[in-house]
Amino acid sequence: MINKKILIIDDEPELVKAVEIRLKANGYEVEGAYDGKAGIDKAEKFKPDLVLLDIMMPGMDGQEVLKKLKENPETKTIPVIMLSAKSEAGDIVKSLVDGGACDYIVKPFFDGEMLRKLKSNINAVEGMTAGLLLDSMETKVREFLNGK
Amino acid sequence: MSGIEYDRYWSPVFDVLDELVFLIDHDFTLVKVNKGFIRFTGKEEKELIGRKYFEIIHGRDGLAPEGMPPAIFSPAQPEKREIYEPDFKKWLWMSTTPIFGQSDRIVGFIYRSNDITKHKRVEEELKKNKEKLEIQIWGLNKTNEGIKLLYKEIEKKNKELQGLDQLKSDFISTVSHELRTPLTTMKEFTSIILDEIPGKLSKEQKEYVEIIRGNIDRLARLINNLLDISKIEAGRTELKKTLVDITNLAESVVSTLKPEAEGKHIEFRTLFPAFAIDVYADPDKVIQIFTNLIGNAIKFTQELGQITVEIIDKGNEIECSVADTGRGIAPEDMGKLFTKFQQFGRVAGAGAKGTGLGLAITKGLIQKHNGRIWAESKIREGSKFIFNLPKKTEFKFLQEALELEVSQEIDSEEYCTLLIIETLNFNSLKQELGRNDVMRLSSIIRNMISVALRKSEDALIRIGDNKIAVVLVTKKIDDAAGIIDRLRLSLQKKLFFKKEFESKVEFSLGVGTYEKEVINIDSMIEAAGEVYKRLTMPIIGKREIVVVDDEESLLATVKLNLEETDEFRVYTYSKAVEALEGIAHIMPEVIITDITMPEMNGYELIGRLYEYEGCEYIPVIFITGHSFDDKELAGLRLKKIVKLSKPFEIKELIDKINLVSNRRS
Structure with a gap:
């Protein structure tokens, strides 16, 4: 099995380091970015299987980064998990519903929470990419329906 | 003109009137007076006749101060005015009509006059009142303006307060963010060390790092509690109320905390009504309330003790209580129970350390639900916390x-x-x-x-x-x-x-x-x-799957293997045409079909299914020998389709079924 690639975007370099260590120990390939702009660049180049994205960052904040990621055809299918030290429901729901993030984790993380959520969201994506096959398949089905 | 000419008519006509009537000649000498006039002046008739009228009426030599206005000489209408009579201290309304003689010469005047002093007084009174009113109105207007100013001031202050409230709220949320951020890094690194990712730990090292992590968790709890209590105090706790079965919520808390209690050999007793009791409340907050109270009870109850959770339906409200057989609370401490940062009778080192905010938060949450909480306790016998929540239709x-x-x-x-x-x-x-x-x-x-x-x-x-x-x-x-x-x-x-x-x-x-x-x-x-x-x-009870393939042996294997798990019921079709009707009838959870088949291929089968209502949502797994071109993928539509390349393991197939299935089990 090829290692899944995770990109973490957080303005706390030490936390990025901790997450890197933890995820690498669990067989993930990890890249870190310390601000929104660098994060977007890395998402394009590194093509991660999943992005961990902090909401509160100086400069371009997480919501904005999420928007940029979802606008870019190169990165829009990558699932994003928001990280937030604000536990207010408003923050979370907003980023989830409006921005298209697939999950969130509130800081500080519960033991094992991040690994669990990574796993389930990457799996869900596999299902989705499998589903994505459909478009070509569906085109064929549609063609058939239209009598071509 | 002589007085005698009038005598015949004068008395019967004018004496009956209340009005004052008198006649003067061109020289202003009184010629005739009626009884009203005599009454008014208080003089004898003979004292009056022959006198200049202004001597009597005005008590002065000469004409009335106003003189004779020109209009008085016009025959068309009488001149009317009001004059004040200083000698009698009375107001008179007076009408003067000239009397014309030959060649339109004025030969005299007839006066009619009324005592209007009473009216005047009323008028004066009214006028005074009006002035008073005007003053009052002016005053009221001033007051109004003052009130408006005050109101503006209050509005301004209100905005400032709202601003402050927002500021406080923002402050708390910022502070908690700022506190949680370093805490997160600390927690992550301690758990990396504890999981021995960088290297093995000695027994002591492990013990010490565990203490660090325990305290990090405690700090995190404290921050959450602080945030909770600040929100409650600022009135910013938002309740997502629904009708919930409170017994159910209490039961879930009890079962969550049971292992902790069992660790201390504490017996749990639940006295819940047999029927669901719906209350109008925020389920998360009710769970928080029960967790706090039951958690406290576990914390303060010694080994082999007992905790009783009871819910009573009282008609308009429900009463919940958590009783323990713990040490009890000293009477002098009872009053401070629900105050912030109060902790009582804690045994050093026992269990997770509290934050001193639990009961204050609990009380706040209950009050927010329009309920009440109180406590009963006997030292060395135990404590009982009771709260009620209103029911709602x-x-x-x-x-x-x-x-x-x-x-x-x-x-x-x-x-x-x-x-x-x-x-x-x-x-x-x-x-x-x-x-x-x-x-x-x-x-x-x-x-x-x-x-x-x-x-x-x-x-x-x-x-x-x-x-x-x-x-x-x-x-x-x-x-x-x-x-x-x-x-x-x-x-x-x-x-x-x-x-x-x-x-x-x-x-x-x-x-x-x-x-x-x-x-x-x-x-x-x-x-x-x-x-x-x-x-x-x-x-x-069983998940229904339809499998379509022209290879009978594959159908048999799939059916056997899937049904062996006891979870699936498999319907197999070797011809797509037959499968079509079957699928529409069975409406299976997932369709598994081969692509290349004689007569009707897999694409055609799925395409035809769009003609049947409801079938367009059934997920499909295509079994295929060749691979799909992944680069053409763009977006997910209507149906979930997954490919599976031959040969495949049955476990792989079950995974794919679970992956595409719309049902949750």
Whole structure:
């Protein structure tokens, strides 16, 4: 099995380091970015299987980064998990519903929470990419329906 | 002109009048006076006749100060005016008419006069009153202006206060963010060390790092509690109230905390009513309340003690209590129980350390629900914390919830539709399945409803575990009808719930639709309360799968292997044409089909399925020898399709089935 690639975007370099260590120990390939702009660049180049994205960052904040990621055809299918030290429901729901993030984790993380959520969201994506096959398949089905 | 000429008429005509009447000649000498005039002056008639009139009336030599206005000489109309008589201290209304002799020469004047002193006084009084009133009005206006200024000032202060409140709220949220951020890094590194990722730890090292992590967790709890209490104090706790079965919530807390209690050999007793008790409350907050109280009880109860959780239905309210056989609370401490940062009788080192905020938060949350909390305790015998929450009728609850929902939408040229979906056989399902499973089932149903309505679960108003209300706001009434249709279809789909459990869910669907301008919430609730449609959703014990392949041996293997798991019922078809009818009839959970088949291939089969209502959503797994071109992929539509390359393991197939399945089990 090829290692899944995770990109973490957080303005706390030490936390990025901790997450890197933890995820690498669990067989993930990890890249870190310390601000929104660098994060977007890395998402394009590194093509991660999943992005961990902090909401509160100086400069371009997480919501904005999420928007940029979802606008870019190169990165829009990558699932994003928001990280937030604000536990207010408003923050979370907003980023989830409006921005298209697939999950969130509130800081500080519960033991094992991040690994669990990574796993389930990457799996869900596999299902989705499998589903994505459909478009070509569906085109064929549609063609058939239209009598071509 | 001589006085004698008038004598005959004078007395009978003028003496009966209350008015003062007198006649003067051109020289202003009084010629005739009536009785009224005599009464007024208080003189004899003979004293008056022959005197100049102004000597009598004005008591001065000469004409009245106003003189004779020119109009007095005009024959057309009498001159009228009001004069003040200083000698008599009276006001007179006077009308003067000239008397003309030959060649239009004025030969005299006739005066008619009235004592208008009384009127005048009233008038004066009125005038004074008017002035007074004017002063008062002026004063009121001034006061008003003052009030307006004050109001503005209050508004300004209010805004400032709101600003401050916002500031405090922002401050707390910022501070907690700032505190949590370093805490997160600390926690992550300690757990990396504890998991021995960088290297092995000695026993002591491990113990010390565990202490660090315990304290990090404690700090995190403290921050959360601080945030909670600040929100409560600032009145910013938002309750997401629904009708919930409080027994159910209490039970879930008890079962969560049971292992902790069992660790201390504490016995749990629950005295719950047999029937569900619906309260109108925020379930998360109620869980927090029970967790705090039961958690405290466990903390302060020694080994082999007992904790009793009781819920009593008191009609208008429900009373909940948590009693322990712990050390009890000293009478002098009882008053401070619910105050912030108060901790009592803590044994050093025992259990998770508290934050001293738990009871204050608990009290705040209960008060927010319009309930009360109090405590009873006897030293060395135990403590009992009791709280009550008001109950609410379903109608009233819906009214409130709807008012909130409807007022949120501003546009009035829309249609507002209320749907009430009730699980009719909920109680018998509960008996068949037990509490936990029936809760799981109702959450699956809620989820199905929210998917069908394309609304998040938050937008569903939970009236109870067996009843859900939904408010739809649509531009056209047809839009609502379309949504209801979609809901109707999905509530009739088969549901795979639990192995070997076959049953059905009976729903009733009620609908009330109103134009927003004429909306009447009460009648809307009534309309939606009536049954519009009855629906039946079969719950099937086995997951039904259809497999289509021209290779009979593959069909047999798949059927055998899948059915061996005891979870699936497999229908096989070697001809796509036959499969078509079968699928439309069975409506399986997933279709597994080969692509290359004689007569009708896999694509054609799936394409044809679009002609059957409901079939377009059945997920498909294509079994194929060749691989798909992944680069053409773009977006996910309508149906979930997954490929599976031959040869495959049965486990792989089950994984794919679970992956594409629309059902949750």
